[in-house]
Amino acid sequence: MGMGTIVMNNTWSLLATNPPPNWNEYVKTGVHKPSKxxxxxxxxxxxxxxxxxxxxxxxxxxxxPLETMKLVIHNVSKELDTFGYEEPKGLFPLRQTISDYVKSFGIHTSPSSILIVSGALQALQLISVGLLHRESTVLLEKPSYLYSLHVFQSADIHLSGISMDECGIVPSDLSRRSKYNKTKNILYSIPCFHNPTGVLMLESRRKELMNVCEKEQLPIIEDDIYRELWIDELPPLPLKAMDQNGHVLYVGSLSKTLSPGLRIGWVIGPEPVIERLSDIKMQTDYGSSSLSQIVAAEWLSSGLYQxxxxxxxxxxxxxxxxxxxxxxxxxxxxxxxxxxxxxxxxxxxxxxxxxxxxxxxxxxxxxxxxxxxxxxxxxxxxxxxxxxxxxxxxxxxxxxxxxxxxxxxxxxx
Missing domain, CATH: 3.90.1150.10 (Aspartate Aminotransferase, domain 1)
Incomplete structure (x- = not known):
């Protein structure tokens, strides 16, 4: 017992003479900014x-839909033969299903122009580090959900608010602000049931917005995760459906409509952009959950999601x-x-x-x-x-x- 006491005392002595790193300093100097x-x-x-x-x-x-989800998981589990990594852009059957699904609201794209992501937020993170440089500016509605996060600010990218009214972004303000600094600006918008205001951008306003962005060569991130939650009537077609020249990166997700726990979203854009983002995603997490992708594909292809x-x-x-x-x-x-x-x-x-x-x-x-x-x-x-x-x-x-x-x-x- 005496020796045990000596060992214990020696241990405490070692702890005292070799303190751990000052983790608080590391935490304070991390690249990603903390939430408010x-x-x-x-x-x-x-x-x-x-x-x-x-x-x-x-x-x-x-x-x-708990019971339906249990049934879907049970059914897809019968078909599983491996739990390996998927293709860099994501499970091909899911990308094919999404390609078919988005046609219902005017978006015509191929599976090769779709990247599966772990929710819409990851899409924004990939865009922030993959397409924009430090000191770029993200133009966005004011107010905006993005102000509650530090996705872009942590990459030294600025946020600049654009006026909005009951019809959506005010095009004249966007035009004025986009002219101010054209160095890799990008517009972020939630046209359908905007977070936090709930505003639905009118079709006429969407056309005005596209005209401004095409004239100023201003690319757009269209966050359309609330589209399917319409209550009174179908919303206007997405900006992406009006996009003839590859201006719009379209972000969709199942988090707000089906299950946030699936962590399944997608980005649709020009193929070189999708290739770039998929490469960064592979470096980040080597792909979204295979099981979640298979389950999502079943929901969308079977008609159960609709x-x-x-x-x-x-x-x-x-x-x-x-x-x-x-x-x-x-x-x-x-x-x-x-x-x-x-x-x-x-x-x-x-x-x-x-x-x-x-x-x-x-x-x-x-x-x-x-x-x-x-x-x-x-x-x-x-x-x-x-x-x-x-x-x-x-x-x-x-x-x-x-x-x-x-x-x-x-x-x-």
């Missing part, structure tokens, strides 16, 4: 199921109705909003000048998680992004009522 503190806080709380998650931009587990999204639209229509009724009942005198024609979000503007930090913290204390507008752009501080897609239906009205009560408390002197 409030975004980190939101991300952490989003895993707490006790909260009413009015912030979460995904579909509720109530909408997830049946599923039709069901999702009906459920989102009911959820949107409940949230708007609650807003009409409790918030008419303290806030303004527009009813979106699809997607997941309502962009709520609080009319009285109150502390949004206090609103956020008081809501947390009552078990409600919100996304303050300032994470999407500093000038949107009096806004909240509300999501009607994730919260259990029975909690939608209660959540809105609680928010209205907190706002009224903060108005009082």
């Amino acid at each position: 503190l409030i975004v980190q806080e939101i991300n952490e709380i989003e895993s707490n199921k006790d909260f009413i998650q009015l912030s979460k931009g995904e579909l509720s587990s109530d909408i997830f 049946k599923h999204v039709a069901s999702v639209r009906l459920q989102l229509k009911e959820r949107r109705k409940i949230m708007i009724q609650a807003l009409d009942l409790y918030c008419k005198d303290i806030a303004t909003w527009n009813a979106p024609s699809g997607g997941l979000f309502i962009w709520l503007k609080i009319q009285p000048k109150i502390s949004m930090k206090k609103l956020f913290s008081k809501a947390l204390s009552k078990g409600i998680l919100l996304n303050p507008g300032r994470i999407y752009e500093e000038e949107s501080d009096q806004h909240i992004r509300l999501s009607y897609g994730y919260v259990p239906v029975q909690d939608l009205t209660q959540g809105i009522y609680q928010i209205s009560q907190i706002v009224r408390e903060l108005i009082e002197p």
Whole structure:
């Protein structure tokens, strides 16, 4: 026992004389910038199921087709003969299926012009390091989901906001800003049910936008991940469907419509661009999950996906109705909003000048998680992004009522 004590003491002595590296310094100097503190806080709380998650931009587990997913996985497992790496651009049958699928909204492309990615966010990461140089500028709607991330900023790429209205990006502002610096600028846009505002870009505005970009030789990243979540009527054709000269990189995904856990998205673009991005993806992760790709191919090719999204639209229509009724009942005198024609979000503007930090913290204390507008752009501080897609239906009205009560408390002197 005595010797054991000596060994232990020696061990502690060694630890004291050979301290570990100062990992805090490494963390602080890493190339990729950390998320904003409030975004980190939101991300952490989003895993707490006790909260009413009015912030979460995904579909509720109530909408997830669990039994159908089990059946699909069971069926494809019978056909599996290997779990090896796929081709650099992704599983060919999936790319072929996506090529057929996007024809339904006017995009005609070949499998060789499609890259499978692990969600739309990876597509943006690949573009940031594969196509743009440091000091490039990404033009984008103001506000925008991209401001809540540091995908481009971590590559020393600037973000520059373009004005938008109820019809989408304002073309005259885009034209003026794109002329300012033409050195490898690129436009990022969410034309369908924009995040966070919910705005659907009109067909006439899309044509104006394409005209400006073609004239200025400004390439476009079209993020179309919410397209299938239309509620009132089919949205206009994508920018990519109007693209005759290879201006548009089209990004799609199954994360918002089927399952974020599959981590399956795609980029459609000119073949040299897809070759470049696929090479970087191979260096990064050697390809997206083979099983996820096989499952995604089965969903899309069997017709099950189309049946599923039709069901999702009906459920989102009911959820949107409940949230708007609650807003009409409790918030008419303290806030303004527009009813979106699809997607997941309502962009709520609080009319009285109150502390949004206090609103956020008081809501947390009552078990409600919100996304303050300032994470999407500093000038949107009096806004909240509300999501009607994730919260259990029975909690939608209660959540809105609680928010209205907190706002009224903060108005009082």
